[in-house]
Amino acid sequence: MPRYRLLVNGRRREVETEADTPLLWVLRESLGLTGPKYGCGVGACGACTSHVDGAARRPCVVTAAESAGRDVTTIEGLSPHGEHPVQRAWRELDVAQCGYCQPGQIMAAAALLARDPDPGDDAIAAALRDNVCRCGTYPRILAAVRRAAVLLREAR
Structure with a gap:
């Protein structure tokens, strides 16, 4: 079975798996990172969204x-103690x-x-339009997201 090297949440990791194994299973099953959720399995719901x-x-x-060889970040690696401005805003507003x-x-x-520190509502809606929230x-x-943008500006 092939071995793959990745940088996951700042740590070099090596996994042995089939080439076509979804990264989600590598993260959850091989590396024990359960933050990215399985929702649809076809990239439509966004529950597993991570950064590559x-x-x-x-x-x-x-x-x-x-x-x-890619740099992969999951919710577990966004901030060691949940202090990323987006995480703080989520808690403050009880999202x-x-x-x-x-x-x-x-x-x-x-x-x-990270790419647009002051997005308008249309940009926010476009960036999150494919992330489904059934609630x-x-x-x-x-x-x-608006609050997180303010927190990011204040941090500078």
Whole structure:
């Protein structure tokens, strides 16, 4: 079986798996990182959203082979103690209801703010449009992304 080297949450990791194994299974089953959630398995819901080389990606549709040598960040690696501005904003505004989609929502929002530190509502909606929240917390999610942008500006 092939071996793949990845940088996951700042740590060099090596996994032995088939080339077409979804990165999501590598993260969850091989590395024990349960923040990225399985939702749909086809990249449509966003529950597994993580960063690959800084961009929001869906590890359920990215393979182990495609991930080799890449920098992968999951919700566990966003901030050691949950102090990333997006995580802080989520807590301040009590965004989560059931919470299942929230790691993916947070990771999508963090990727957006990394490339656009002051997005308007349309940019936020576009960046998060494919992240599904079955509880309907979209107004709180939008408010939290706006709040996180303020927290990022204040931190500079």
